[in-house]
Each structure stands twice: as C-alpha cells, then as structure tokens.
Amino acid sequence: MDNTCSLTAETDNLITERRNSIVTTGKNKSSICCTSDSLAGAVSQRACVFCGARVVLNPVTDAIHLVHGPIGCASYTYDIRGSLSSGSENYRKSFSTDMKEKDVIFGGEKKLAACIDELVEKYNPPAIFVYSTCVVGMIGDDIIAVCKNASQTYGIDVIPVESSGFVSGNKVVGYRAAGEALYKLITPKEGDVIEKTRKLNFLGEYNLGGEKWVVERYLREMGIEINVAMTGDSTVEALKKSPGSCLNLVQCTGSMHWLANKMQEDFGIPYIDVNFFGADNTAESLRKIAEFYDDPEITARCEALIEREIGAVREVNEKYRKKLEGKRAAIYVGGAFKAFAIIRQLQDLGMEIVLTGTQTGKQEEYERMGRLLSEGTVIIDDANPAEIEKFLVEKKVDVMAGGVKERFLAYKLGVGFIDHNHDRKDGLIGFEGAIKFIREVYATTCSPVWKYMREEKGGSE
Numbered sequence: 001m002d003n004t005c006s007l008t009a010e011t012d013n014l015i016t017e018r019r020n021s022i023v024t025t026g027k028n029k030s031s032i033c034c035t036s037d038s039l040a041g042a043v044s045q046r047a048c049v050f051c052g053a054r055v056v057l058n059p060v061t062d063a064i065h066l067v068h069g070p071i072g073c074a075s076y077t078y079d080i081r082g083s084l085s086s087g088s089e090n091y092r093k094s095f096s097t098d099m100k101e102k103d104v105i106f107g108g109e110k111k112l113a114a115c116i117d118e119l120v121e122k123y124n125p126p127a128i129f130v131y132s133t134c135v136v137g138m139i140g141d142d143i144i145a146v147c148k149n150a151s152q153t154y155g156i157d158v159i160p161v162e163s164s165g166f167v168s169g170n171k172v173v174g175y176r177a178a179g180e181a182l183y184k185l186i187t188p189k190e191g192d193v194i195e196k197t198r199k200l201n202f203l204g205e206y207n208l209g210g211e212k213w214v215v216e217r218y219l220r221e222m223g224i225e226i227n228v229a230m231t232g233d234s235t236v237e238a239l240k241k242s243p244g245s246c247l248n249l250v251q252c253t254g255s256m257h258w259l260a261n262k263m264q265e266d267f268g269i270p271y272i273d274v275n276f277f278g279a280d281n282t283a284e285s286l287r288k289i290a291e292f293y294d295d296p297e298i299t300a301r302c303e304a305l306i307e308r309e310i311g312a313v314r315e316v317n318e319k320y321r322k323k324l325e326g327k328r329a330a331i332y333v334g335g336a337f338k339a340f341a342i343i344r345q346l347q348d349l350g351m352e353i354v355l356t357g358t359q360t361g362k363q364e365e366y367e368r369m370g371r372l373l374s375e376g377t378v379i380i381d382d383a384n385p386a387e388i389e390k391f392l393v394e395k396k397v398d399v400m401a402g403g404v405k406e407r408f409l410a411y412k413l414g415v416g417f418i419d420h421n422h423d424r425k426d427g428l429i430g431f432e433g434a435i436k437f438i439r440e441v442y443a444t445t446c447s448p449v450w451k452y453m454r455e456e457k458g459g460s461e
C-alpha cells in the first residue's frame with residue numbers, strides 16, 4: 001500500500017490543537033505531529049517525567065527507590081509495572097520524603113538526608129535511587145549534593161534521578177534521566193575490574209509476569225546466558241557487571257536506545273534490536289542473536305528450538321483465525337516496538353486494524369506503522385480518552401489492545417479488551433506468550449457478553 005498519511009478530517013468535537021497528532025493512512029502525504037510535550041488539559045499519559053524514570057528504574061529489585069517530593073507523587077509506585085523478582089522484594093516497598101508546606105518553604109535537603117540515613121540503617125541496600133519531583137525542581141533542592149554526601153558516608157551508590165515532572169510534558173525525558181542514572185551505576189569506579197564474558201545484557205525488558213525468564217530459558221537452551229536485564233528482575237551487583245558483556249539486546253527501544261548507544265561508545269558493546277512479542281518476531285530475534293555468536297552449535301540449537309515451538313503457535317493461530325477473520329481491532333500502547341508486534345499478530349489472525357497509536361512513538365516509527373496498515377486506518381499520537389472513545393465508536397471496533405487506562409473505556413463501550421501494557425501481570429512473550437495472546441484475543445472479542453450489552457442498550461449495533 002501507499003505509505004502516506006493525511007490529517008484526519010473527522011476531528012470535530014476534539015481539541016483543535018491536537019488536530020495534527022491524528023492522521024489517517026492514505027494518499028495525501030502529511031506527517032504526524034509527535035514527540036512534542038503533552039497538551040495541558042488533554043489528560044494523556046505522556047505527561048510526567050518522574051513517571052518515565054520510575055517505570056524504567058523501579059524493577060531494580062534490591063535497590064531502594066526514594067521519591068523526594070509530596071506523597072502524591074509516590075502513588076506512582078511498584079504496581080505500575082507487573083515486574084517480578086526472583087530474589088529481593090525491596091523494590092516493592094515505596095518510600096517518600098513526604099514533603100509538606102514547611103519543607104517547600106524552607107527546603108527539603110535535611111529531610112532527604114535524614115530519610116537516606118534511616119533507609120540505610122533499616123535496609124542496608126546496595127544502592128538508593130533518589131527521584132526528584134516537580135516541587136523539588138521548583139524550590140531547587142540540591143539532591144546531587146545530598147546524594148554525593150550520602151554515597152561517601154555509607155560507601156554505596158546513592159544516585160540522583162533528575163526527573164522533576166515539569167521539566168517537560170513528556171515522559172521520554174524521564175526515560176533519559178533513568179538511562180543516565182543507570183549509566184552512573186554501571187560505570188566502573190577507579191580500580192574496579194570488570195570481567196569480560198560471552199554473556200549478554202537484555203535492555204528494555206521489565207520481566208512483566210516473568211517474561212524475562214521465558215527468554216532466558218530459550219537462550220539457555222541455545223547455550224547463551226543473560227548477565228542482566230535492564231531492568232526486570234535485576235540486582236545492583238549484576239548491573240555493575242554489565243560492561244563486561246559481549247552484546248546488548250534492546251527490546252523497548254524508546255526507553256533504552258540512549259543507554260545502548262552510550263554502552264557501545266564507552267564499553268565497546270554492540271547492540272541489536274529484538275522483539276519477542278509474537279512467534280515470528282521471536283524466531284527472527286533468536287536467529288539474529290545466533291548470527292551474532294556465529295557458532296554452528298548455537299545456530300543448530302536455535303533452529304531446533306524454533307522448529308519445535310513455532311508449529312504449535314501456527315496450529316492455534318489457524319484454529320482461531322477462522323473465528324476472528326474480519327474483526328476490527330484498535331491498538332494503543334506505550335512504545336512503537338510493541339505496536340508493531342501487535343499489528344503483526346492481529347493481522348496474522350486475519351483481523352483489520354482500524355485505529356492505532358502510542359504514547360511515545362517517533363516520526364520514523366509512525367512512518368513504518370503507516371506502511372504496515374491498510375488505507376483508512378486512524379493513527380493517534382499521545383491520545384486522550386475522548387479521542388480513543390470517538391474512534392472506537394466510529395470505527396466500530398470489536399477489540400482493543402491497550403493499557404489499564406483504556407480497559408474500562410473499552411468495556412463501557414461494549415468493546416473486547418486485551419491488556420498489553422506495562423501494568424500487566426501476565427506474560428505475553430515468546431512462543432507460549434503468542435498462544436496465550438491469541439486465546440485472549442478470541443475470548444474477549446467473541447465473548448457473548450457484548451451481545452447482551454447491546455440488547456440492554458436497545459439492540460443497536
């Protein structure tokens with residue numbers, strides 16, 4: 001198909017300033033407006049820098065995560081990611097300096113230092129991440145100096161994460177702040193000797209519902225070990241060994257490309273982009289990794305694994321394709337890499353994608369998306385609930401893949417829903433995840449409940 005897009009004509013009743021962020025695939029070329037800050041009042045999910053930093057760093061299991069700010073910011077806590085741990089549960093505790101009016105007027109540095117003292121005494125953590133929030137940035141607390149002082153006192157990494165929400169209306173800026181904090185943590189200190197290994201690091205993998213463990217099992221079968229994922233089920237000790245790995249895999253490119261490039265420049269570690277969502281993507285990613293190692297034994301094991309696993313997915317796909325063919329689907333997820341995977345999986349089921357979008361997509365990613373979709377598909381950048389609702393109804397969507405915030409919107413409109421965002425507690429990765437995804441899509445799209453809902457509303461379609 002033609003990969004050009006035109007501005008969507010049907011944007012009446014929507015916020016005028018958002019017009020250029022909504023396009024329809026078609027003949028007349030027009031670029032989508034993306035990567036800008038969220039529009040005030042639009043109530044989208046791109047807005048908080050602190051939230052971006054927190055989703056990336058929070059899965060570091062044995063670190064203490066201390067939010068320097070009013071207690072409200074700390075409501076954004078461990079349950080924003082369904083990350084699992086095989087060891088420490090420190091990351092599930094939520095700490096805040098709970099700044100009050102007095103701290104805002106007279107400064108919160110002393111309170112922050114006292115909190116760090118208390119946390120070290122109680123938990124003896126290997127590292128503490130200190131997140132700055134809006135108010136801290138406004139009043140100018142010097143969290144860098146407080147963290148440096150605490151690091152020297154206790155001999156552990158106390159790392160400032162410069163994530164004041166107001167710095168930008170875009171959580172991608174928080175991804176970068178998290179990347180910088182991780183880079184500070186993993187950069188060897190004077191005298192540190194990091195052993196070089198044939199292990200790899202898996203960047204942009206957050207172990208939702210144990211997803212890292214699935215890929216780890218595949219790689220182990222091929223004869224390859226993961227040193228550490230960034231940051232799902234990671235420990236401070238394993239993160240510090242990451243400069244010794246021979247390869248970085250990057251799955252969530254939006255959150256980790258900056259760090260992957262930095263590690264390539266400074267530690268000489270090459271990286272490759274991978275995507276383990278969907279059977280074909282999984283097979284392609286495993287083959288790319290085997291190719292990097294260039295070892296006949298690894299290649300043979302990789303092919304044997306793919307042959308054993310992919311047949312089962314194809315069988316399930318064929319079975320449910322008969323029931324799902326022609327159904328209309330919508331996708332709204334955080335990053336583009338996930339949207340690409342879902343588009344491919346739903347198209348394999350014979351479904352038509354009529355609406356898609358992401359919270360943090362870039363220009364070139366939206367262009368690629370346009371090439372994958374058929375003419376007339378609406379693409380929205382940084383969508384808000386009113387926009388999603390409008391197009392779910394107008395495009396007569398049968399099922400939506402999105403995050404927890406879209407779930408109830410879809411249900412109330414009588415649309416099937418599948419949770420595919422970072423707050424999910426169930427893994428959808430790899431070959432087994434692909435089978436689970438297909439079954440979930442079928443179960444929700446073809447659920448009899450929608451028929452009863454329509455009858456309740458007076459039988460209208």
Ligand code: SF4
Nearest residue numbers: 048050073133134165
């Ligand atoms: S950092 Fe700022 S935008 Fe983010 S939750 Fe706190 S007050 Fe809100």
